[in-house]
Amino acid sequence: MQSYQITGPTGLDALTLSDVKEPQVGPSDVLVEMKAWSLNYRDLAMPHGGYIGNDKVKTNPPLVPLSDGAGEVVAVGDAVTRFKVGDRVAGIFFQRWLGGELTGEQIGSALGGAIDGVLADRVVFHEEGCVSIPNGFSYEQAATLPCAAVTAWQALTLGNLKAGQTVLLLGTGGVSIFALQFAKTFGARVIITSSSDEKLERAKQLGADETINYKQLPEWQERVLELTGGVGVDNVIEVGGAGTLERSFTSARVSGRVSLIGVLTGQPDNNPSPMMALFKRLTLQGIYVGSRDMFEAMNLAIEQNRIEPIIDRTFGFEEARAAYEYLQSGAHFGKITITRTDVA
Ligand SMILES: NC(=O)c1ccc[n+]([C@@H]2O[C@H](COP(=O)([O-])OP(=O)(O)OC[C@H]3O[C@@H](n4cnc5c(N)ncnc54)[C@H](OP(=O)(O)O)[C@@H]3O)[C@@H](O)[C@H]2O)c1
Known part of the structure; x- marks a missing residue:
């Protein structure tokens, strides 16, 4: 399978698409076939070594970029109870901030920063690290939600x-x-x-x-x-x-x-x-993004109020660098997404 990687703190030139090994699914994990992703301003900082003053950035490259993505569950571990094959999910920004007050330990579980992110064909999450996407949402719409x-x-x-x-x-x-x-x-x-x-x-x-x-x-x-x-x-x-x-x-x-x-x-x-x-x-x-509880409460409000994310422009998986450059230009209004062209 393919995965983007940031190979060092040298800017967008460090963003490479590589063939990598399939991730292994543990007993409490779900394997997600990623269908869509979205970019956040934060993602521009990561190829430059992360935000100044934030010590919770993975220090040994490569780093798989992006916190935001959505896809379909294609395999589950034996102990998984929250999801089944075929479910439509998005990863949560802090993989371990499920509810309550944010702790220092949980800050170390931020996708695409402290730990590897989601800009890859397939991603393994602990089952606690995903939410169901809002009813009626496309994968692309769902991919805009986890951070912004x-x-x-x-x-x-x-x-x-x-x-x-x-x-x-x-x-x-x-x-x-x-x-x-x-x-x-x-x-x-x-x-x-x-x-x-x-x-x-x-x-x-x-x-x-x-x-x-x-x-x-x-x-x-x-x-x-x-x-x-x-x-x-x-x-x-x-x-x-x-x-x-x-x-x-x-x-x-x-x-x-x-x-x-x-x-x-x-x-x-x-x-x-x-x-x-x-x-x-x-x-x-x-404010530091939010917990899974907040994400799920927000999804209910989105469904009830039929809120549709505003997507400015979409890029193909192979065009990730162009998506970063468009984000950097500041020309966008709302969100920028990356999608597989072969998915709904
Ligand atoms: N703390 C957190 O958890 C968290 C989470 C998400 C984002 N953030 C941060 O929040 C900021 C926004 O993130 P984002 O992903 O929404 O960014 P974004 O989509 O890249 O937004 C960029 C837009 O910000 C506006 N902007 C730039 N300079 C400005 C200025 N001096 N005054 C007012 N507006 C200005 C511009 O809007 P116009 O083109 O309309 O002028 C620009 O298009 C970033 O600094 C990001 O790191 C923090």
Whole structure:
């Protein structure tokens, strides 16, 4: 069978497609024939050695990339009870975070980072490390869920988002667009930023209430305050990191929440000032994807609300490098997927 591998911290040139041995199925394992995958911003960091400051990245290459994929169970170990041959499943981001609070040990079970990921023909998971995909979902749709969607779900649900509250979303990538779709099903008001008016128009069609072009309006936090009558938003889905954090603090209401998720503006040395967070009594909640319980709860909400992932562009299995390059370009809106051309 074939598997992609990152052979060292040398960028996309380190991404190679290799013939590898079939994985062995243990008593509690399921063997999954992978049908579709999706890319996350994190996947761009892995060929460069992972995120700065994250010590939980597999240190001995090669690393099989990607956390997100879905497929069909084609074999099960003798002790398996959760799945049977023919089931349609997706892997969970942290293979060992099933529920409750995240532990340090569980961080070491992140697919496509701490441990080998899923960009391969067939992958063995412990049966606890998979969920059933939502009813009616294609494998491609299901492959968008494990990282970006669960992250958006955790950020909104930990904040106990209520109808009528306001959420601020930064940019129109995978996490933000899932957050837009979920926030609208909660009955929230959504303000979203983007570098592109065309993308903002698409966000409006998905239900965004207010849009701001952050390139045309670099002090976009002032517009957020205007749009909220000077009060600020209830929850900022903060995917920008150091370069946007102080603006996000300004955008949040007093006693509001900033969900710390991403580093899209890079990881510069100068740290943003925490003073405003303190004086506004903000809750700063670090978000790290989510547990299996969160994934399964999200899938129920997806089914009930008939939410369909927004897939910008799909690449073939042999075109993985082009998919990474497209992600790097930032031209996408929502998710980028990779599929086998021979599957439904
Ligand atoms: N903590 C976690 O568990 C977790 C989970 C998932 C993702 N993340 C992180 O969250 C971030 C987003 O991930 P993703 O997979 O959704 O990324 P993505 O799909 O690659 O999103 C990229 C988009 O972000 C927007 N963007 C870039 N710079 C921006 C800026 N300065 N201000 C506002 N928006 C900006 C752009 O949107 P426009 O083109 O519309 O301008 C760009 O297209 C990444 O840093 C990722 O590492 C963290």
